Amino acid sequence: MLNTFRMKVFGACYAEYDNVEDLADLFRDPSLPRPFFPIGAGSNLLFLGDFPGTILHSRIRFVEVLPGDSGSVRVRVGSGVVWDDFCAWAAAKGWWGPENLSLIPGETGAAAVQNIGAYGREVKDLIVEVECLDTQSLAPVRFSVEACGYGYRESRFKQDWKGRFVITAVTFALMREYAPELDYGPVREAVAQAWGTDRDLTPRQVRDTVIAIRRAKLPDPAEIGNAGSYFRNPCVSADQFRAVRTIAAEKGFGDVPYFDTGEQLVKIPAAWLIERCGWKGFSEGNVGVYARQPLVLVNATGNATPDEIRSLENRIVDSVQRTFGVRLCPEVEKVGLPASPDL
Ligand SMILES: Cc1cc2nc3c(=O)[nH]c(=O)nc-3n(C[C@H](O)[C@H](O)[C@H](O)COP(=O)(O)OP(=O)(O)OC[C@H]3O[C@@H](n4cnc5c(N)ncnc54)[C@H](O)[C@@H]3O)c2cc1C
Known part of the structure; x- marks a missing residue:
């Protein structure tokens, strides 16, 4: 399957x-x-x-350019279009917006469910409108981006609308004007290294750079089974963040990296917490923690069972909780009945 x-x-x-x-x-x-x-x-x-x-x-696979204003262009995309095909298409047109989200696996409908994000950009920043089938009335409906309740890897499609609406198309606003987002993680440096400058770039150049960064860091699911980041980055209160810093200093872990969410919460990279607990590169039986990115759990042999992945998840959650007092939540969605509910 x-x-x-x-x-x-x-x-x-x-x-x-x-x-x-x-x-x-x-x-x-x-x-x-x-x-x-x-x-x-x-x-x-x-x-x-x-x-x-x-x-x-x-299998709704169309890309339709709608009239926009002079600065932006509106593009309506079928839910079954492979997300990265759309990113490649936009970059080839020279239109800005999805280039930092290049190579994220999956399809356009799910991208709008998940509010996918990478390297300082979230898909909600590009979405204008989402078209769905209402599975109760069986009528088509449209939602503005504001109605979809987007947050960090969140939307109403994952919460109170789950099961109610199936997405059939998404309309995006892309930018004609120069609008690269280079200020997150290694992007600016990698762009400068690859192209000799971080100015006068094209969306294609930024896309190629993002792809190179991702390929160096993340396992290709065609080769090693995985679902990307298994855990969300935890958002903690200022008090809890101070406690994590104290623990890290006591244990000689050095500075705790963080992002200020601007909502009185501090986001800590889950990868840092997992790595400090000694899980990076861990391997046991059919499963493991990817050596180059500890947020990614892998089906290392191709024969892993769901229970093995869940058991590894639980061990990581317990150890991060014991060490730092922070409870990790999975980003990956579990579907169906557990083979062993007690795991
Ligand atoms: C190697 C790797 C790297 C990744 N990197 C990132 C990353 O950088 N950033 C990021 O945000 N994510 C990342 N992901 C996670 C994943 O790619 C995204 O969450 C993606 O949007 C999932 O798309 P999908 O089509 O596979 O959806 P699925 O996994 O098939 O479904 C996800 C959810 O969307 C629902 N859904 C799917 N289609 C529809 C529809 N048409 N209507 C209503 N609901 C629907 C499903 O029911 C499910 O709840 C990564 C995954 C992997 C394997």
Whole structure:
């Protein structure tokens, strides 16, 4: 079944749709096993076992340029378009916006569910409107970006709207004017190294640089099963952050990296916490922690079971909690019934 963790799990039924009417017909069909579960590339999912219902997959694959204003251009994209294909398309046009989000696996519908983010840009910053099928009324509906409740890797599609709306298309505003975002992590330095300057760049150059950074750091799911960052970066109060700093100083871990969220919360990189607890490069049985990026749990042999991944998750969460008093939350979504609920 379609999942980048490469778990050997199956759905009772799998259905694809080409447009919103086809999708509504699937919901009307009483012969299809329930529940329904919309999927993209399965790159943020851990199936806990075989799925008893119907997996829905979008084949709505169009990219349509709409009239914009002089500074921006509006582009409507079908939910089944591979996200990175859209990034490549925009870069080839010379339009700014998605270049920092290049090479994130998955499809456009899921990108709007997840509010994908990388290197200082989140997809919510580009979204104008999201089109869906309302699975209760079976009517098409549209939501403005404001209505979608976006936050860090969050949206209403993951919360109170979960199961209610299936995304069929997303409209983005891309910029014609020079608008690179280079101020996050290694991007500016890598751009300057690759192109000899960090000025007068093209979206294509920034995209190529981001791809090179990602390839050096992250495992390719075609080679090693994984679902990207397994944990979210925890956001803690100022008091809790002070406590983490004290623990880090006592243990000789050095300065604690952080980002100020501007909402009285401090975001700490989960990778730093996991690495300080000794998990980077850990390997046991079929599973492990990726040596170049400790946020990524891997199906190292291709034969890992969901229980093995969950067991490793629990051990990491416990050790970070014991060491720093910070509880990590998974970013990866678990689907279906656990084989061993007690793990
Ligand atoms: C190597 C690797 C690197 C990654 N790097 C990043 C990164 O830098 N930043 C980042 O944000 N994420 C990253 N991810 C996570 C992942 O790629 C994103 O979350 C992506 O958006 C998931 O897309 P997908 O199509 O695979 O969705 P899936 O995993 O199939 O689904 C994700 C969720 O969206 C729902 N969904 C899917 N399609 C629809 C639809 N049409 N309508 C309604 N709901 C739908 C599903 O039900 C599920 O809840 C990475 C993953 C991997 C494997």
